[in-house]
Amino acid sequence: MSLSNEYFDIYNQYVKFINNIKREVKFIQKLKTKKKEVATEEEVKAIEEENTIESDIKQRRPASKVYNFSNGDVYIGTVIDGKMSGKGIYTFLEGIEYSGEFKDNMKDGNGECIFTNGNMYIGEFKEDLMSGIGKMVYSNGNEYIGEWCSGKRHGVGVYTWSDGCIYFGEFKYNKMEGIGECYDHEKELIYKGEWKNNLAHGKGTYIWPNGKRYEGEFAHGKKHGVGIFYIDDELVYEGTWKFDKPSICNRTLDEIFSYIK
Known part of the structure; x- marks a missing residue:
């Protein structure tokens, strides 16, 4: 039995969207290889304290700089009005790395985040959280691609286990809940209907x-x-x-x- 055409089409749309973000992220990650001016202590402090530095120089397109924060974190990217805004790379001292778009010191827009537990997310962010369309590759080999809201799987998505089993359907706050279909590793339908928890x-x-x-x-x-x-x-x-x-x-x-x- 073939996979549901409805969900298969949605899946292909998600994959196409994520591939476009991958290309954006790849371009942003080139910031690592290019020589950049190191931001002054005053510029770094302005971000940490969320202050605005007055300048007589008005730039149409802010230049990317390297910002070494007092807590050991490092940001390579643009700053507007004393806040990380635009495209950049933020590396946390504990090892988490985010490459993508920023707005007002937060991850906001398209980007990729690699976590210390080995999980990797690529997709949309809103106010520092995974929101919109995104793909998470888990360290155990499982994958989820679909809709997110406030850092949780929420909406229509596709969850694939490392053994090849697949769930296509609705999620609510990280749980399979709503209408969905489950397939075995041979892509044969096992269950179709309503889900909860x-x-x-x-x-x-x-x-x-x-x-x-x-x-x-x-x-x-x-x-x-x-x-x-x-x-x-x-x-x-x-x-x-x-x-x-x-x-x-x-x-x-x-x-x-x-x-x-």
């Missing part, structure tokens, strides 16, 4: 690789409520389910059959 929850369809299929209600990852079970498209059972098993009068079929002598 990373689990199948609500109405959905679960598909086994051997022709079995369940359509109905789920609760916290279990087949629970009213549902229909098929084998090779032939109806086998229709009725209530409780914690993954068919249930009649609040008893599983196994329990009912055990009463039959």
Whole structure:
């Protein structure tokens, strides 16, 4: 079974967008290789204290400089009115590095951030947080590409595990929640429907690789409520389910059959 055309198209749009940002970041990272004037102590202090330095020289295009801060951080880029604004590279003493756009001393616009835990994010930022379209490559090999809000996976996105399994769908505050589809490592559909807190929850369809299929209600990852079970498209059972098993009068079929002598 092929991947959903709807989500596949969205995924391709995300990839194209991220590739454009990669080209921007690559250009910004060239600042490292070019010789730059080192900012004066007064200029550095102005940024640290968020003050504005008065100057008789008005530049249409501020020059990039190297700013060595008192806490050990280093910024290479442009400063406007005493604040990091424009394109630049900020390296934190602990090793985090951000290459991209700044506004008023904050990461704002397109950029790439490499974290000390090995994670790497490339995409949009807003007021220092990952917001907009972005891609996170996690140190464990997992990946997420899609919408972000205030530093969290939020909106429509695609999460790929290192073993090849994929989730296409909605996220809320880092959790799979809303409508989504899950595929195995062979890109075969496993589940399609509603999600809550990373689990199948609500109405959905679960598909086994051997022709079995369940359509109905789920609760916290279990087949629970009213549902229909098929084998090779032939109806086998229709009725209530409780914690993954068919249930009649609040008893599983196994329990009912055990009463039959």
